[in-house]
Amino acid sequence: MDSAKESEEINLEEKIISVYLDRLEELEDGTAEAILLIDEGEEYSAEIVIPAKFLPDNVSDGDYLTIKISYDEVKTKAAFESARQLLD
Numbered sequence: 001m002d003s004a005k006e007s008e009e010i011n012l013e014e015k016i017i018s019v020y021l022d023r024l025e026e027l028e029d030g031t032a033e034a035i036l037l038i039d040e041g042e043e044y045s046a047e048i049v050i051p052a053k054f055l056p057d058n059v060s061d062g063d064y065l066t067i068k069i070s071y072d073e074v075k076t077k078a079a080f081e082s083a084r085q086l087l088d
Contacts, residue, residue: 012070012071012073014068014069014070015068015069015070016066016067016068016069017038017039017066017067017068017069018038018039018064018065018066019036019037019038019039019048019064019065019066019067020036020037020039020044020062020063020064020065021034021035021036021055021059021060021061021062021063021064021065022035022036022037022047022061023035023061024052024061031051031052031053032051032052032053033049033050033051033052034049034050034051034052034054034055035047035048035049036048036049036050036065036067039064048067
């Protein structure tokens with residue numbers, strides 16, 4: 001890793017985000033995307049759009065979901081090494 005990245009302390013704690021399934025939108029290719037709103041208590045702070053295929057079965061508009069985000073050290077290092085080899 002580069003020295004700037006190595007000197008940064010990486011927070012490896014898993015983050016959990018509560019989201020509201022605002023709606024599903026059908027796309028021209030026949031697939032659908034889910035419009036999720038991040039729940040920050042009294043308001044929704046941001047919108048996340050993901051392919052609907054990643055949603056659990058039987059969820060619908062108005063349901064609350066949980067998204068877990070964690071650091072993937074193995075994939076991060078592999079991607080870094082792959083990029084380094086391309087540059088060498």
